[in-house]
Amino acid sequence: MGKKDILIEIGCEDLPSWAGEYFKKQWVPVFTLLLTEYRIEYGEVRFFYTIRRLVLYIKGVSSEQRDITTEIYGPPAEIAIDENGHFTSAALKFAASHNLSVDNLLIRERKGKKVLAVAKYEKGKKVFEVIGEILEESIKRLEIPRGMKWNGGTFRFLRPIRWIMLLYGKRVINISLSGIKSGSFSYGHRTLAPAKFKVLSPSDYMDKILKKFVIFDPDVRFEFVKAEIYRKTGVKNFIFDDGLLRKIVSLVEYPVVEVCQLKKEYMEIPQEIVSAVIIKLNGIPLLNKEGCLDRRYIAVFDGIGGDEIKNNYQDVLYAKMEDALFFIKRDLQVDFASYTKELKNIAYHPKWGSMYERIERFKKIYSILTDYLNLSAEEKENIYSIISLCKNDLPTLMVTEFPSLEGVIGRIYAEKNGYNSIIASGIEQHYWPRYSGDNLPRTIEAAISSIIVRLETICGFLLDNMEIKGSGDPYGLKKTTNGLIEIIWDRKLNFPLREIIRKSLEIFGSYSSESEDRIMDFILQRIDNMFAGEGISPGIRKAVMAVDGENLVILREKIDALEDFFKTGAAKNILVPFIRVANILKQAKEKGISPGTFEESLLVEETEKELYYFYRKNLTISKLLDSKIRDYQGFLQQLSKWREIIDRFFDDVLVMCEDEKIRNNRLALLKNVNDLFLLFADFSLIPIVEVEDA
Numbered sequence: 001m002g003k004k005d006i007l008i009e010i011g012c013e014d015l016p017s018w019a020g021e022y023f024k025k026q027w028v029p030v031f032t033l034l035l036t037e038y039r040i041e042y043g044e045v046r047f048f049y050t051i052r053r054l055v056l057y058i059k060g061v062s063s064e065q066r067d068i069t070t071e072i073y074g075p076p077a078e079i080a081i082d083e084n085g086h087f088t089s090a091a092l093k094f095a096a097s098h099n100l101s102v103d104n105l106l107i108r109e110r111k112g113k114k115v116l117a118v119a120k121y122e123k124g125k126k127v128f129e130v131i132g133e134i135l136e137e138s139i140k141r142l143e144i145p146r147g148m149k150w151n152g153g154t155f156r157f158l159r160p161i162r163w164i165m166l167l168y169g170k171r172v173i174n175i176s177l178s179g180i181k182s183g184s185f186s187y188g189h190r191t192l193a194p195a196k197f198k199v200l201s202p203s204d205y206m207d208k209i210l211k212k213f214v215i216f217d218p219d220v221r222f223e224f225v226k227a228e229i230y231r232k233t234g235v236k237n238f239i240f241d242d243g244l245l246r247k248i249v250s251l252v253e254y255p256v257v258e259v260c261q262l263k264k265e266y267m268e269i270p271q272e273i274v275s276a277v278i279i280k281l282n283g284i285p286l287l288n289k290e291g292c293l294d295r296r297y298i299a300v301f302d303g304i305g306g307d308e309i310k311n312n313y314q315d316v317l318y319a320k321m322e323d324a325l326f327f328i329k330r331d332l333q334v335d336f337a338s339y340t341k342e343l344k345n346i347a348y349h350p351k352w353g354s355m356y357e358r359i360e361r362f363k364k365i366y367s368i369l370t371d372y373l374n375l376s377a378e379e380k381e382n383i384y385s386i387i388s389l390c391k392n393d394l395p396t397l398m399v400t401e402f403p404s405l406e407g408v409i410g411r412i413y414a415e416k417n418g419y420n421s422i423i424a425s426g427i428e429q430h431y432w433p434r435y436s437g438d439n440l441p442r443t444i445e446a447a448i449s450s451i452i453v454r455l456e457t458i459c460g461f462l463l464d465n466m467e468i469k470g471s472g473d474p475y476g477l478k479k480t481t482n483g484l485i486e487i488i489w490d491r492k493l494n495f496p497l498r499e500i501i502r503k504s505l506e507i508f509g510s511y512s513s514e515s516e517d518r519i520m521d522f523i524l525q526r527i528d529n530m531f532a533g534e535g536i537s538p539g540i541r542k543a544v545m546a547v548d549g550e551n552l553v554i555l556r557e558k559i560d561a562l563e564d565f566f567k568t569g570a571a572k573n574i575l576v577p578f579i580r581v582a583n584i585l586k587q588a589k590e591k592g593i594s595p596g597t598f599e600e601s602l603l604v605e606e607t608e609k610e611l612y613y614f615y616r617k618n619l620t621i622s623k624l625l626d627s628k629i630r631d632y633q634g635f636l637q638q639l640s641k642w643r644e645i646i647d648r649f650f651d652d653v654l655v656m657c658e659d660e661k662i663r664n665n666r667l668a669l670l671k672n673v674n675d676l677f678l679l680f681a682d683f684s685l686i687p688i689v690e691v692e693d694a
Contacts, residue, residue: 002063003043004169007202008056008135009186011163017247019158020049020218022145028056031138038130039066048216050253051302052162052190055216057202061168065124072098077107077114091116128168132175132182135166139177151179163187170201188212189254191303213254213303221249228257229284229298238294239287248282248300256305260314262295266321270412273328276402277320281313327397331409336417340388342395352460352508355391361460361507362387365452368503372495379445386426386449389414393427407431422446433483440490447491454484459504462519481526488552494627497523498550524549536563539686546682554630558680561632566691574639575683575691577646581674582684584655588667595667602665607645607652614645615673625679635680646673 024047035042035058043060074080080091087095087102095102098118108117139157147156155178164182166173172184185196186205192213199205215221225245230236249255260283266274271293275285284298299313343356352358366387370380393399393410402409411428415421422445429446430453432439441447457480468477487493501519505511524545531541540562548555565571588595603609624635655666677683 003041003060004063005202006042006056006058006061006131007165007167007199007205008054009163009165009205010054010161011165011187012052012054012157012159012161014051015049015054015159015250017250020054020250022158023047023049023054027054027138027142030141031056031134032058034134034138034141035061038134039068039124040127040130040134041066049218049250050214050216051251052253053186053214053216057206061127064126065130067122067124069119069121071106071108071117071119073108073110074105074116074118077116080116094118128171128173131168132166132173135175136177149178153178165199165205167199167202167205189214189303192254215254218246218249221252221255222246225249225255225257225300228255229259229286232257232259233286233296235286237289239289239291240284240298244279244284248284251282252300252302254303256301256303258299258301258305258310258313260297260299260310260317262297263318263321264295267293267295269321269325269328270408272405272408273324273398273402273412274321276405277317277324279404280402281317281320283313283317323401324398327401331396331398331413332416336392336413336419337389339392339395343391346394349460349464351464355394358456359388359391361456362390362452364507365455365500365504369448369452369455369495369500372500373448373493375444375448379448382420382422382426382445383448383452385419385423386430386445387452389419389423390427390430390449390453433486435479436482440487444491447487447493450487451484451493454480454487455500455504458484458519458522459501459508462522463505463508463510463515468522477522478526481523482530485523485527485530485552489556492553494551494553496550497552520549527552527555531559537566537690539690540566542685543681543683546685547678547680554627557630558632561636562681564633565636570640571691574636574643575686576688577643577650578639578674578677578683579686579688579691580650581646581670581677582682585667585671585674586684588656593667594664595671596664598668598672599665602662603669604662605653607648608666608669611645611649611673612669614642615669615676618642619676622676622679632680639677642673 028045028047032042032045041060041062042058044058046057046059048055048057074094075090080088080094082088087105091102091105094116095105095118098120100118104118106117106119107114109115144156144158147158148160149156150160157178161177161180163186164175164177164180165184165186166175166182167184173182175182184200185198186209187196188194188209189212193211197208197212199208209216215224222245225248229238229240262274271285274293278285278297282300284300286294286296286298288294299310301309301313340356340359343359344354346355347353348355348358352361363384366384370383375383390407390410393406393413396409396413398409399406407428407430411424414424414427422443426441426443426446426449429439429441429443430449432441432446432450441450457475458477461475461477473479498516498520502511502516505515505519528541528545532538536559540559544555544558544562548558585595600612603612618638618641621635621638623629624631624638653666655663655670657663657666
């Protein structure tokens with residue numbers, strides 16, 4: 001079958017900066033899945049986007065669907081064929097329902113029984129006959145966030161569609177989406193080449209669109225702008241935010257880079273504020289290698305630059321900078337602590353009240369948590385100040401105008417009001433980490449404050465029966481919980497998490513054991529997910545988490561110790577007997593056999609006596625697991641001493657013997673041994689294959 005390329009271009013009104021990556025991750029996989037479902041072979045898939053177009057280019061698409069033969073099963077053969085081998089009325093009806101004669105019936109085996117079947121042959125359609133259907137279905141399946149409707153129809157898309165081009169080779173595929181019909185034309189850059197132009201084929205599009213001043217590949221635009229920044233500034237080591245640059249290049253089709261300059265007096269303003277103003281106007285702040293803001297910054301325009309455009313842009317930025325100076329002056333006329341009362345006017349949650357009420361819950365959780373931590377009076381005082389003031393910048397003019405500065409403004413204003421550096425930095429850092437890989441709080445005071453805020457958030461939203469499914473993260477709860485876990489691990493904070501959660505729920509006045517379990521399960525799911533992301537095997541995760549799920553520091557240390565133990569190669573030789581002990585007890589339980597109470601007098605075989613004496617002699621191994629010692633590596637190394645006696649026990653002793661008393665006593669002995677090792681992990685949850693592959 002001949003193969004041709006497919007080109008789909010959807011032209012829209014201006015798309016938001018995140019749209020391209022959203023469609024790349026959400027729509028393209030749906031489209032290619034449908035190609036597979038429609039039995040269409042295809043080659044390389046490329047997706048491009050700009051502010052006003054989405055482009056899907058698929059190479060080597062087959063000209064026809066693959067032919068398919070399917071079998072449809074009918075009545076059992078024992079009903080459809082009589083004792084003389086003749087077809088019954090059931091067989092005749094089954095054949096007739098498929099417009100076939102009984103001569104076409106087949107006999108197949110299904111689920112251990114013979115049944116009648118018919119084979120249906122379906123010849124594949126031409127791809128150009130179904131590709132439009134696939135496009136429409138792919139968009140229907142896509143969840144469009146905040147989708148828009150137009151032309152009075154029910155069809156939704158992220159922004160109104162203005163043109164559609166769908167080509168299979170040189171053939172135009174006709175479809176219509178919300179009244180917009182596909183054609184063989186596209187449009188160039190809105191300013192530099194706005195006219196409609198005809199496209200003859202996918203390769204013709206790639207050639208012509210570039211000549212129409214549209215750099216359709218976002219990666220090319222990104223690298224082009226980076227090169228232009230270095231060329232026009234003459235500096236190769238400027239630091240700037242790649243994520244911000246990618247956002248900005250998604251908003252242009254033909255980027256023009258201009259180097260702008262701040263007024264000298266603006267350099268006296270905290271650089272976070274200056275950067276926020278630049279970023280709000282889609283500019284790019286530049287930092288030197290020491291991380292200090294440079295007077296120069298970058299503006300990226302779409303298609304047209306030059307002094308007039310640049311000067312107009314700078315005038316707008318200067319006006320914004322003057323606004324910022326005015327806001328700062330006005331904000332600082334009010335004592336920073338006085339903003340607390342204004343939090344009463346800021347809604348936090350329909351069920352849990354205002355931001356002021358939230359601060360009051362912070363203080364109560366502070367009283368609970370700090371009782372479990374070894375903190376000095378000064379540290380406690382600083383933490384209390386941080387959680388009391390940490391949201392006081394929300395009512396300020398600066399944060400109202402620049403929400404991205406939440407926390408930063410709190411730090412700056414706290415410093416201006418004479419608070420010590422621990423409190424001021426804690427106000428900013430209680431938001432840390434803001435995302436995976438972000439900085440963690442740098443002081444114990446900021447770390448504890450962040451934990452308090454996160455506990456209140458998790459409890460409040462999960463108490464409201466919020467459902468968190470799949471990859472979604474409503475209100476950033478997964479991110480909030482991951483940050484909680486990271487801080488606890490980083491600071492090695494030993495406290496009973498379940499007990500803290502229970503008491504925190506009581507603060508909300510909505511405690512129930514179901515809520516407590518739900519929140520703990522959610523936190524443990526996040527821990528398991530984080531361990532999985534580190535490459536920790538399922539068996540190790542399950543084995544340790546089955547025993548330790550409430551002290552996150554101990555959990556982390558045990559996981560690390562067991563993972564390191566596996567890496568030494570010793571696990572295969574040592575863990576197998578302990579897994580055998582755990583598994584035989586599990587099998588006995590499944591059969592309803594209870595070990596009962598161990599009695600030394602019922603020991604018969606010499607080897608089982610030796611195991612018992614060895615067990616008694618080595619009971620002290622449990623001291624290595626004491627919360628003050630926590631020598632988990634030492635504990636695992638001690639396992640090597642047990643291997644020989646446990647192996648001999650299984651070789652010499654028949655555990656499941658006919659004598660019920662002796663059998664149960666042997667199980668009780670093994671249970672005592674297993675209970676000792678259950679202090680570390682449930683080794684029965686580690687599959688033998690994981691140990692052998694270690």
